[in-house]
Amino acid sequence: MKFILCAPCEYDSIDPNLLCKIRRIPVPLSFLALKKCILSLSAHSFANVTCPKDFSKYIQFKGIAPELKFTSLQEILPSALRLKIKEKKSHEISRLYDFIRLLVGYIGASYKVDEIVDIGAGLGHLSRILSLLFNFKVTTIEGNEQLVNRSNKIDFTTEVSLNHKARNHEKNDVMNNFPTEWQKPERKAAFIQHENEILQSTGSKQLLVGLHTCGDFAAIILRHFISNPEAKILINLGCCYHKLNGGLDKLYRNVYDDVQAPTSHHGFPLSRKFRHFKLSYAARELACFGREQFLKRLDDSISQEAFFVNCYRAILEWIILGCPSSLNSPQNFDPILRHQGLRGVRGAERLTFWEYAEETLKEKPALRKRFNDMGL
Numbered sequence: 001m002k003f004i005l006c007a008p009c010e011y012d013s014i015d016p017n018l019l020c021k022i023r024r025i026p027v028p029l030s031f032l033a034l035k036k037c038i039l040s041l042s043a044h045s046f047a048n049v050t051c052p053k054d055f056s057k058y059i060q061f062k063g064i065a066p067e068l069k070f071t072s073l074q075e076i077l078p079s080a081l082r083l084k085i086k087e088k089k090s091h092e093i094s095r096l097y098d099f100i101r102l103l104v105g106y107i108g109a110s111y112k113v114d115e116i117v118d119i120g121a122g123l124g125h126l127s128r129i130l131s132l133l134f135n136f137k138v139t140t141i142e143g144n145e146q147l148v149n150r151s152n153k154i155d156f157t158t159e160v161s162l163n164h165k166a167r168n169h170e171k172n173d174v175m176n177n178f179p180t181e182w183q184k185p186e187r188k189a190a191f192i193q194h195e196n197e198i199l200q201s202t203g204s205k206q207l208l209v210g211l212h213t214c215g216d217f218a219a220i221i222l223r224h225f226i227s228n229p230e231a232k233i234l235i236n237l238g239c240c241y242h243k244l245n246g247g248l249d250k251l252y253r254n255v256y257d258d259v260q261a262p263t264s265h266h267g268f269p270l271s272r273k274f275r276h277f278k279l280s281y282a283a284r285e286l287a288c289f290g291r292e293q294f295l296k297r298l299d300d301s302i303s304q305e306a307f308f309v310n311c312y313r314a315i316l317e318w319i320i321l322g323c324p325s326s327l328n329s330p331q332n333f334d335p336i337l338r339h340q341g342l343r344g345v346r347g348a349e350r351l352t353f354w355e356y357a358e359e360t361l362k363e364k365p366a367l368r369k370r371f372n373d374m375g376l
Ligand SMILES: C[S@@+](CC[C@H](N)C(=O)[O-])C[C@H]1O[C@@H](n2cnc3c(N)ncnc32)[C@H](O)[C@@H]1O
Pocket: 089, 119, 120, 121, 122, 123, 141, 142, 143, 144, 147, 190, 191, 192, 193, 210, 211, 212, 213, 214, 217, 239
């Protein structure tokens, strides 16, 4: 048995009425249908996880008493051991720390995990903190050599702080909770293109963790996990889902470059169970955005105006193309007409659509003529 957890979506609590608040129009039926469809396809919802204990009911833990409070890195780590970590990353790392503690306490007992491998480690914050907080060997893989070098430098400074603590022992210093002999992460620079390239066999039982594994990289990690008997637990939090299939199914590519959407080894959908299921590049890209930020922007009047102008621009483009029923069929319109650079219009949000079109097409007489010829 292997244990796997991938990041879930939180579509169940989107309030469609909020999305339509701007102009008080009815919620489009297609949007409601999309919401229903997403809900029926979602395996789990983690929307109500408010403390580590809540994880247990989703992943059927038994026999262990998880904490009632999430860990705060600021409380348990002195600032000298949290170098260059932004608030968002600190939040993500603390949640992962709590979750890994649960997994290691429960599943780790049967598997005796003895190595954590952070794949796509970036600046190495997650791996550094995990190596300070757990007694495991920690290894990282990162495709960008510069990031690996910078991670090594931060490791070095962290090590200096720990050594300094050893010389200047002060009572009640939170630094005393950490070993002076720190086994820092082993960092490997390698850009992985195939699952076999991830790690040589070390004989250890691994917990793999990938935080923000972009597009196809997540797929490579999943395949590595399935084929590697040493990997016992995988925690993968993907991102940039639109980059699955190398991002080659972006609509304009089909139109301009005549690229057929590839059926990639790594692409979407990954599961055979969903092989007949299709999600466009745009839909996958939408899935990457945190809804909180988007809803906040919709609620803020300046952003609302910006969205409103975007909407004018999109409608204008559609009209310029001759109001095609689908953008999928290039023969319906001349692709050269797409993405024409049109001038910005000051105060566009206060204009009617027709006033906006008049203004923005001023320097494009050919397009203006096309617009007029359509009787608009
Ligand atoms: C979005 S960043 C996340 C970094 C880090 N895990 C974090 O959460 O801060 C993804 C990282 O994965 C690395 N990466 C992407 N594709 C990779 C590949 N095929 N092989 C190795 N590293 C890769 C990138 O260089 C980048 O640093």
